[in-house]
Amino acid sequence: MSKIKTCVSLYSLQDEYLNKRMSLEDIFKFLADNSVEGIEFLPDQMMHNSPHPSKETLAEWDRLVSTYKMKPVIADVFLNTNIYKNRELTQKECVNLLIEEIKLANRLGIRLIRLVSMVPAFVIEPLLPYAEKYNVTLALEIHAGLGFDVQKTQDFIKEMKRLNSPYVGLVIDAGIFCKRLPRVMANYCQQLLGTSQEVIDYVNNIFAQGTDPRKVILEHNGFPDDLKKLLKSEADHFFAHFADGYENEPYSILDEYMPFIKHFHFKLFEMTESCEEYSIDYKGLLQYLHEKGYEGYVSTEYEGNRWVLPGNPMEEIEQVLAHQALIRSVINELEGQEVY
């Protein structure tokens, strides 16, 4: 019996769904056919009129879950704090929106909500009675670019520790563990937008030195002078700004948070021919989680889809299967050793 469990985020198959090559049922069937037992679901993506879907939509959800014996593990929830152009939502408005999301998760048979990064800490305490009543845990996503060093993330963590409830925790996106910048992102920027090779080399070199663009920018209060000199076009700037959405942290950054971690997004940019993820060392990360005794889910979240050059084939299905094969085999290897 494996302790670390795997699932697939339907985020991974967004282009198949958007362009109607796969319906929600096709996705359930595809995953079930490939021995995937759990899913991560974005109600705002594949359930119309969420968080208030129609009775028919809910009946269809129930049918799919039971037909394909799929466990809906977690709902990815967003908070539209900027739903109005001229102001941010108040605390009361934010809390009310999230109560509806908690009720929907409960109705869908989901016990865990991923709150998108930057959700304000002030929502947690007023939501706790609802989390308990509906048995839904709320976990803030720690995502590269909006990670542990960002004020709103720190505020949330402080409040989480103060309240110390089993219904409040964190979701970690493995994009904070990039050893290399995703090659698909650099290629897209270079070939489609015209980012220069010099700028890409500069950023690749930052990763090669064991750090990441975000830390370099923070150290220099902006782009370092030698990088500034290289930035000659809008495409160079876009790339340099976007590159700070990939972090290169040591696994040990999680040490103090392990008791609060409810779930992982195993981010996937590109499976290579040698069946590894190009940027993230999943063997190393799973080894770390195994040693820490992590017993939750890790969810394949393919994001290379947004970097496919126009005219090139979308490979969401192939990428998801290759990544699932990788992480399952690593988990089996790690946990198999304990049989003896």
Add this chain to the structure above:
Amino acid sequence: MFDNNVFLENTCKNIEEASKITGFELKTNITYYRGIPLSMVNDIRVEVDGENVPRESILCSVDGVDWFTLDEMETVTSYKWEYGEPLTVRARKDGGLAKGTHEVALDVVVRTAYIPVPLAGRKARTVEIA
């Protein structure tokens, strides 16, 4: 990044109302990976043969029933632009697009919940009006 979602192929055509051509329309998917209320659409721009369609001539609808100008859309929170369901963008223009070939470009800009800059996408297509 989301450019591929913008301006669906073969959707640009003139609109005929009461046997009069009153403008043209086209369809687009969202430049995001989830559905959002129409109030979170920051901007829609249509360009024909290098010229911008005036902002006030643009109308949008998610259901083909109720139509909103861009200024009106700022307060439209109960109509959701669903992921995977195209938005119809109409430009009011007497006579619509003239017969022949046009270069039509569409820009879609939406606000997200957590990324400080809006997400934009653009696609230009050569359109043949019969």
